Amino acid sequence: MDIVKDLLNGSKLALSRTITAIENEYEEASSIMRELYPHTGHAFVLGITGPPGAGKSTMTDKLARAYRNMGKTVGIIAVDPTSPFSGGAILGDRIRMNSLTLDEGVFIRSMGTRGSLGGLSHKTADAVKALDAFGKDVIFVETVGVGQSEVDIVKAADTTMVVLIPGMGDDIQAIKAGILEIGDVFAINKADHDGADKLQAELNMMLDLDGEKLDWRPPIQKVIASQGEGINELVALIEKHYAHIGATGKLAQRRHDRTKTELLELLKASIGSYITKNIVKTGRLDNCLKDIEEHRNDPYTIVHQLMNELLKQ
Ligand SMILES: Nc1nc2c(ncn2[C@@H]2O[C@H](COP(=O)(O)OP(=O)(O)O)[C@@H](O)[C@H]2O)c(=O)[nH]1
Ligand SMILES: [Mg+2]
Structure with a gap:
């Protein structure tokens, strides 16, 4: 990406735009971060x-x-x-x-x-x-x-x-x-x-x-x-x-712990957005809810089914 190349070449404008993308959660932010990561x-x-x-x-x-x-x-x-x-x-x-x-x-x-x-x-x-x-x-x-x-x-x-x-x-x-x-x-x-x-x-x-x-x-x-x-x-x-x-090795430990937390949080956020996109926004959640309320199905079975679908993706 050009913005990454510019940032790495010392462009303050590119740096500024990158932080704006991070701040506003622009789509491109995660691709920028991916390319920047090896340089951190x-x-x-x-x-x-x-x-x-x-x-x-x-x-x-x-x-x-x-x-x-x-x-x-x-x-x-x-x-x-x-x-x-x-x-x-x-x-x-x-x-x-x-x-x-x-x-x-x-x-x-x-x-x-x-x-x-x-x-x-x-x-x-x-x-x-x-x-x-x-x-x-x-x-x-x-x-x-x-x-x-x-x-x-x-x-x-x-x-x-x-x-x-x-x-x-x-x-x-x-x-x-x-x-x-x-x-x-x-x-x-x-x-x-x-x-x-x-x-x-x-x-x-x-x-x-x-x-x-x-x-x-x-x-x-x-x-x-x-x-x-x-x-x-x-x-x-x-x-x-x-x-x-x-x-004392505490710096390495701190950075290790931080990376671990970050990875877990990214993973959770990613699963969360899968749920929002494919289950909530499509109306499936409401349908499932209806099934549960009318006792045609139960929450445990539904979660099991949905998780299986997610894992197959
Ligand atoms: N008397 C005194 N005032 C200070 C000192 N350091 C900062 N200030 C003043 O305290 C106020 C708040 O400072 P600021 O750096 O904005 O605090 P922040 O909210 O913690 O970032 C400002 O008016 C500073 O000028 C100090 O060592 N002595
Ligand atoms: Mg301040």
């Missing part, structure tokens, strides 16, 4: 999550610049499950990441909600693959972390950074359930505000209680993203984690 698997994917307004975009901007200074190319996907906007620009993020828009080595894309959240995490994963095939060295996936479904979005990441801010009070208990488990590195942003040390102490206590990650105790870094303070230290911790999972 090179990028380091960093997930960035945390409550709204924590400074994730500000931090992404600073981190991206730090990686650019290290000579790496950067792709950024800002996913906002709460935003109706998609297809290009969430204005606030654009402004926050202003310094990057003129840099040829940076590609920024926002994705908003369209369809289910589960769909969004699958689309995010494909968008990451497109950026990977395009040749980006580092890919940031920024998303609001408030619920489990949003957390699924950052599962596409090799390393996940959780951004917290002081003044959340008792909310820290609520956060514990959701995003504490997924953090490989913690950033306490807005350290210019009161309460950063208190939050750090609380967080340290919680992380010490968490026995699961024995071979990696997630470090905590205080940051003032708006002033670029603590950013280099944060990069060092992120790189340290990446090196750690590489050396």
Whole structure:
């Protein structure tokens, strides 16, 4: 396909169109992904999550610049499950990441909600693959972390950074359930505000209680993203984690698990669309239902028959 050839040759327009196709579930998206797949698997994917307004975009901007200074190319996907906007620009993020828009080595894309959240995490994963095939060295996936479904979005990441801010009070208990488990590195942003040390102490206590990650105790870094303070230290911790999972085989394991989940989900989606197309839309489901309701047949026999037909195809 021409679009794939162009993307692999470095066309930002082709990359942009590919992500649009993924986002809108255009027919061609799966053929594009098929051809891109052999070119993926090179990028380091960093997930960035945390409550709204924590400074994730500000931090992404600073981190991206730090990686650019290290000579790496950067792709950024800002996913906002709460935003109706998609297809290009969430204005606030654009402004926050202003310094990057003129840099040829940076590609920024926002994705908003369209369809289910589960769909969004699958689309995010494909968008990451497109950026990977395009040749980006580092890919940031920024998303609001408030619920489990949003957390699924950052599962596409090799390393996940959780951004917290002081003044959340008792909310820290609520956060514990959701995003504490997924953090490989913690950033306490807005350290210019009161309460950063208190939050750090609380967080340290919680992380010490968490026995699961024995071979990696997630470090905590205080940051003032708006002033670029603590950013280099944060990069060092992120790189340290990446090196750690590489050396211990955890990176391979994470990618293996991710591929497995993806494969299963694709398979389920494919069977689901077979059912929609051949059984629901043709009116067969309604006919079967009628047979069941009038006791000419039962659900078990019908499912057995339909499955046999599907398997013969
Ligand atoms: N005081 C202070 N404000 C910050 C800091 N980092 C970001 N902000 C501000 O916090 C607001 C939200 O930032 P944004 O990056 O959009 O947060 P996001 O919703 O997590 O992406 C913006 O007005 C930023 O300028 C910081 O370190 N200190
Ligand atoms: Mg943001």
